Amino acid sequence: MGVSMGVDGRARRADPRAKLSHEQVLRAAWAMLDEAGLESFSIRRLAQRLGVAPMTVYGYFRDRDALLDAVLDYGADGLIVAAAEGDWRTRMSGLMSQLHRQLVAHPFVVELRLRRPILNPGSMRFTEAGLTVLGEAGFAPEQGARAFRALFIYTFGSAAFGMPPDAAHAQRETRSRLAALDETEFPAVARSVPALIDTIAGEEQFHRGLGWLLDALAAEAGAGKEKEPR
Amino acid sequence: MGVSMGVDGRARRADPRAKLSHEQVLRAAWAMLDEAGLESFSIRRLAQRLGVAPMTVYGYFRDRDALLDAVLDYGADGLIVAAAEGDWRTRMSGLMSQLHRQLVAHPFVVELRLRRPILNPGSMRFTEAGLTVLGEAGFAPEQGARAFRALFIYTFGSAAFGMPPDAAHAQRETRSRLAALDETEFPAVARSVPALIDTIAGEEQFHRGLGWLLDALAAEAGAGKEKEPR
């Protein structure tokens, strides 16, 4: 990598005269975000990791936001690829599951997407793949776009809100809070406690909801073919 | 409110000797977050708004995180109330739409929920209402919990990722990025451009997806009643 840690904790590049590349900076930023999350990311720490003065980073990116935008493009670009085999339902499920897995593996992407939509080649290829599958399944361009967006939003929502970083801790916490509830005030919650806890971790819950959405889309597509063939 | 702005921009309390209450601090924090968002919230600014030294805030809350947790509890507590009339599908849709409207109105709640689940009385009442509706519709406690969670996650996802703060700007940006695409490389996207843009703003897209989820749940509940009445 051309970078090694000095005893003082500050990285020194093997050859200080070698010009940094945009990609080197982005790769280091991506790694930092993966390791410690968006919260503890800083330009100064990134510079230290690169063995460079903080201000050097500004030679490559206008400011923090521009850098994070570039990180998103850099990363999202390599994220999605394989189109699955099978009928449209299976292929659509495969696409969204891939996305979900990637988002869960890199939670900071979800946080960054909160601020700004992602419109780079990688995400475009993903959209193209999804719309193609839906088109081949008989969805008109309008219906396909709406269906895709619902699936996409649900997938992002599941990654963001359905999978707490420390699932075991979240389940324990939730269990004790739910156990403390007044059963006469919250009877329905009390009845569902174990199931509610189960929906917090794992991928089952994501796949269940995804399946429901796909069921409804399949039903609508079928109905459209039979009753409204315009 | 007992607070007025001085010429120097620093708030002065009407009676400096009047002890601050936890609720005063929380109300001010909530208002700040509503006006300027989580990004520009700071303890120091909050203190200034309260007409008090920064360190005074620490007399009421252990640290920034504890304060934000309390803000979430304070606000979410008053958020949800009315249970709608009608069949279970209508009532469920009403509940989730209320939640969606509140989240869109206070985006920082969505950002905070990213870090931590909400387990206060207000959110419990919401869960109880949802599970009750589903229970009356014939869902077993387990099925109800799973259905509720899918609807809940989808609703949070829509508020977080489906409604950009500046919709008009986001649509313009997206339109120009999509217009620049190579039509032979992205034919399906090109065909769907207008529809894709349409899914970005407004509540129609949220309601469409919500409707699909409810359709699938209704179908499953119906099938369960007919075929697996255990």
Added chain:
DNA sequence: ACCTGAACACCGTTCAAGT
């Protein structure tokens, strides 16, 4: 051209002190 140190206006928070 590429990198940098010093400085500025901000943070959250500890600590010891004020009333």
Added chain:
DNA sequence: ACCTGAACACCGTTCAAGT
């Protein structure tokens, strides 16, 4: 008991200077 100023270890970023 309640509030505070000074100080510390951090931020992002501007600017003028170094090679």
